[in-house]
Amino acid sequence: MKKKYLSIDIGGTQIKYGLFDRSGNLIEHNHIATPTRGQDFLKAISKLVAQHLDTIRGVAFSVPGRVHPDTSVIDFGGALPYLDGLNLKQVLTKQFGDELLVSVENDGKSAALAELWMGNLLNEKDAAAIVLGTGVGGGIILDGKLFRGVHYQAGELSFMSAKNGSEKYGTYGSAVLMIQKIARHFHFSDLNDGATVFELINRHEPYAYQIFTEYCQRIACLILSIQSVIDLRKYVIGGGISAQPIVADTIREQFYQLLHHLKLDNNGVTPPAIVRAHFGNDANLYGALYCLLSSQVKLKEELTYV
Template sequence: MTQYLVYDVGGTNLKYALMDHSGNILTKGKVVSPDNLPAFKQALIDIADQFEGEFTAIAMCAPGKIDVHEKTIYYGGALTYLDGFNLEENLGARYQVPVSVENDGKAAALAEQWLGELKGVDTGAMMTLGTGVGGGIIANGTLLHGRDFQAGELSWMLLRAGEGLEKITSYTAYLCSAVQMIERINEALGNDQLDDGLAAFAAINRQESVASDIFKDYCANIAQMILNVQTVINGEKIVIGGGISAQPILLDEINYQFEKLLSSNEMLGGQIIPPEIVAAHFQNDANLYGALYALLLQLDENN
């Protein structure tokens, strides 16, 4: 049985799995993400050495701008030491196997295209709501990378131009951030645990006015982001990912706010055909599946 070693590099944890060609996870684990490059490289090697001889290729997804051809990570999101890290030089050459590396948001989109909500969809988008907004665009059945591999990086979409271009609060990175929304609700509730998502959504589901108002405003921002993307791609389906996508009230409110947005303008409502807006199929292991699918597509192309 052909097996692959897959890494999902995150700001908090470095996840890994041994997977087969069909996407079955044979074994998986995680370690705390190192805070420096030498320790990061050693962690990758320690993991790979556990499975040496059992894998025929290595896949990785990570934050940052990813040159999928050169197998190089740039910027690296919260892990700034990853800037310039080349997977071929560090793991491919060591273990003499093919390697691939993809942006984590685009990996989530690929997971949905392979085995999830974007399967069989010609044109659509994945929007991952977390600290900012990650994601990927599927156009004509293919993941869109763009000239500099930045297509689908939705955090820098401008929603509040009148509030000042220099302010992060004008962009989706803040306005559509699940983390910021949860913190604002907990702060308004007087909860010292600002990152307590369960407490925030408990208040939302109880329809407490202060939580409900912040939540509805947040979903209206998401609806605006979807509209802006939809005017460009005319997609069939928009998939919402991130931990909060497991909350049914989120999709209900986003759909309501999108319909409200279209009904606010007769010409807009008459011309924009609403896409299907759904929750992602994959949650915690989405990036592992997507990273593997990126590798499989690369291997098929090379063959």
Template sequence: MINKYLIFDVGGTNVKYAIIDRSGKLIEKNSMVTVHSLNGFVSSLQKVIDYYQGSFTGIAFSVPGRVSHDDGKIYGGGSLPFMDKKSLTNLIKTDVPIAVENDGKAAALSELWLGNLKSTTNGAAIVLGTGVGGGIIMNHQLIYGSHFQAGEVSFLVNNSKRLSYDDLEGSSGSAVKMINDCAAKLNLNDKNDGKKVFKEINKNNSLVMPIFKNYCRNIAILINNIQAIIDLDKYVIGGGISAQPIVTQTINREFIKLRSEIPIIQATLSEPKIVDSKFKNDANLYGALYNWLLNMDSHLQAKK
């Protein structure tokens, strides 16, 4: 039996895909630009599936939006609104089992399975990308909530005086938006050139450091707000920008600064650890696979 799996990590900008075996060994990885139309998007996925046909036992997806495990549909779609109320299981043509999970929850599952939440009783993954993904682990279990939307931190309102998309955490906490803003300050032709942006951030360039520090403070405030409600031991920072050590370092500094500025927080709330994701930008791939494995185990148990 082939114990290899085709995994997709669908984002608003790119779709990563990989072949990973059951032990978590990454065999092959690639990416493509995300197509922002339903037919074009499904077609791009199908081409990859057809290319690897016969070399995998199952297909797993990590996607933006709320994923209902009752009906298999994606709700909202996040950065892919055309996927609202659509089911990838129904859209994709294949003979192997498919499992779909929300991107933030997939990131948390990857860390729970083989990463930096493996030995943590209560923790969370915060995924910094086009929006902000979140997944919560309580008593070594991923928390879904009553409607599979626990951890949807992108929808937190962070400006009570206005109510628009720009005032949601998914906008103010967007790593893509932060990079775009920094690139504009640097007059870069490519506003998505994260490598050049972080080269200047790591050089402490005064043009971009205020934008970057404000961004990290926003994430620190987000962590504080989550901590006040569910009291976790550890937060893992994921997403593409987490490959840059300065990101988690600066979030930690801003978190400590925030606590010192409001003494009652420091006196009352225990300080959690804030660490890098073990799998960085590949976390969703591993988490999507772990979700597939958990689903298959669940189905086997149900048949007994």
């Protein structure tokens, strides 16, 4: 009997994938570069599934863009426009048969589900996950459940206005663009060399640390905007850069400074907890898996077992 599951997280620069057992344990973890063309993307996904077909019972996807929960159709596609209108469930079912279980969930919502399932939002009733990457993803938990919104786009933080409406948070709050700005200043051959950039940040190199602090202030402003409207208890910070403790710590510091600057720290806004996501950059993989398990009535026993 096939007892494993393949979880695939589609990002703007990388496609990460993980092979899980029925208890939610990550067995295999790897990544490939995200293709720039839709045709090449489908070939890459089909190849990944085919490589694991003999051992997996289902495939779970975390994707950018709005996902219709009933149809699995993706709208917009974020940094990957070729995802717009794509139904991955239909494509894979046609290719591999309907015995292969397939689910598709938005990346920010996947991160929130992972943290709610087994992470730093466990047992939280009102909270959110903020995922810092190519854009800014998000997932909102209200009354212990994922909040999707009327049009299934709740948590699309990349759409929020920044700089008096001249920019949106998808670019203004992009961790990738922040890293590239620092890398370009120091003439790195690889502008996406986040590890070396954070070496500079962690030792407080003046230019790198200034750009990073300004970036964290932007995310703190974003959190304040959300907090003013829905008053959550906790925020978890995810995405690749969240593996660096300085990220959540500095966002928290900037949030408190922002409250003080706006004179909201006494009788204004009650500060929420701001912590690093338990699953870090793998949150989307776990959350997508949770979505697959919880959406299948026949898998309730396995979900309870986990």
